[in-house]
Amino acid sequence: MTTKTEGDRTIPIGMLARRTGVAVSAIRFYEEKGLVRSFRSAGNQRRFLRSDIRRISFILIAQKLGLELKEIERELASLPQGRTPTVKDWAQISSHLRARIDDQMALLSQTRERLDQCIGCGCLSLTKCQLFNPGDRAADQGPGPHVDLEPA
Amino acid sequence: MTTKTEGDRTIPIGMLARRTGVAVSAIRFYEEKGLVRSFRSAGNQRRFLRSDIRRISFILIAQKLGLELKEIERELASLPQGRTPTVKDWAQISSHLRARIDDQMALLSQTRERLDQCIGCGCLSLTKCQLFNPGDRAADQGPGPHVDLEPA
DNA sequence: TTACGATCTCAAGCTAACTTTAGGTCAAGG
DNA sequence: CCTTGACCTAAAGTTAGCTTGAGATCGTAA
Numbered sequence: 001m002t003t004k005t006e007g008d009r010t011i012p013i014g015m016l017a018r019r020t021g022v023a024v025s026a027i028r029f030y031e032e033k034g035l036v037r038s039f040r041s042a043g044n045q046r047r048f049l050r051s052d053i054r055r056i057s058f059i060l061i062a063q064k065l066g067l068e069l070k071e072i073e074r075e076l077a078s079l080p081q082g083r084t085p086t087v088k089d090w091a092q093i094s095s096h097l098r099a100r101i102d103d104q105m106a107l108l109s110q111t112r113e114r115l116d117q118c119i120g121c122g123c124l125s126l127t128k129c130q131l132f133n134p135g136d137r138a139a140d141q142g143p144g145p146h147v148d149l150e151p152a
Numbered sequence: 153m154t155t156k157t158e159g160d161r162t163i164p165i166g167m168l169a170r171r172t173g174v175a176v177s178a179i180r181f182y183e184e185k186g187l188v189r190s191f192r193s194a195g196n197q198r199r200f201l202r203s204d205i206r207r208i209s210f211i212l213i214a215q216k217l218g219l220e221l222k223e224i225e226r227e228l229a230s231l232p233q234g235r236t237p238t239v240k241d242w243a244q245i246s247s248h249l250r251a252r253i254d255d256q257m258a259l260l261s262q263t264r265e266r267l268d269q270c271i272g273c274g275c276l277s278l279t280k281c282q283l284f285n286p287g288d289r290a291a292d293q294g295p296g297p298h299v300d301l302e303p304a
Numbered sequence: 305t306t307a308c309g310a311t312c313t314c315a316a317g318c319t320a321a322c323t324t325t326a327g328g329t330c331a332a333g334g
Numbered sequence: 335c336c337t338t339g340a341c342c343t344a345a346a347g348t349t350a351g352c353t354t355g356a357g358a359t360c361g362t363a364a
Contacts, residue, residue, distance in 0.1 A: 068351095
């Protein structure tokens, strides 16, 4: 075999890094945050399950969809740590992502419509243009600007 | 009229904040970053154009679409500062946003397809599953994990 | 045994996008 | 004149998500 732990059931952090494309430091960071777990070798080095490759990959996909690590952690909580997740496990968790995608697409679609209207009618009117309506924004609590409106 | 500068052509920072829903501190921050400009009153207080309400609103919309302030600044650079932008000005800049939206939707759509396939076939195979393919990720240079792949 | 890459632990540093704090000024009403 | 709310500046603090640095150890190959 080419590399050491090739035939082994567990993999060292460097291999996990190469297989997922994330930096070793990031994996350690994820572990610290509780998104993955590891065993230790005799010499105190981390050993991961091969299934953690998918676990990490899932993190990356979820991040692309805009989930924060804390939310991802919550999602991953339903996955077993210590044994390889079943197809069913993944199917369920993936369906959450699917919903997220659908939501995002709906939102984008709405924004696009409004934008088109706005360009089309040339209104740019703050009273009429929904695109420029701060009302929408008061609701969401993501990162970004915090709304600071007085009651009236 | 209810408030002071009500009939004035320029508005103070607090009003701009209320009208857009962003914090006063954020507006000062945007000015520092060059996204808006202001005049000064006799007493050294900032005065903004009413059209800056739309300018700020545009920033918010663009942010929602995932643009960073630097990119937004670039977009806004095509808008005049010191005079109210024309409908044409806005139409052009908005069309860039539209393209951005389209791109994002295409990406989401692709991700959804792959996800569906992945759930459908239950493959979870790293060799076959495009969803879990780090290859895609090496390209994008957004925020998030930096790829750390060796040549081979 | 020696060397060298892979790992380890901490702690500190970094970027984005703001907010908070501290201390001072402006403007209008009573 | 005094108070009060809106504003000012400058600097430091905050959160997310990692990276970097320093100094030490592991593990394997020559």
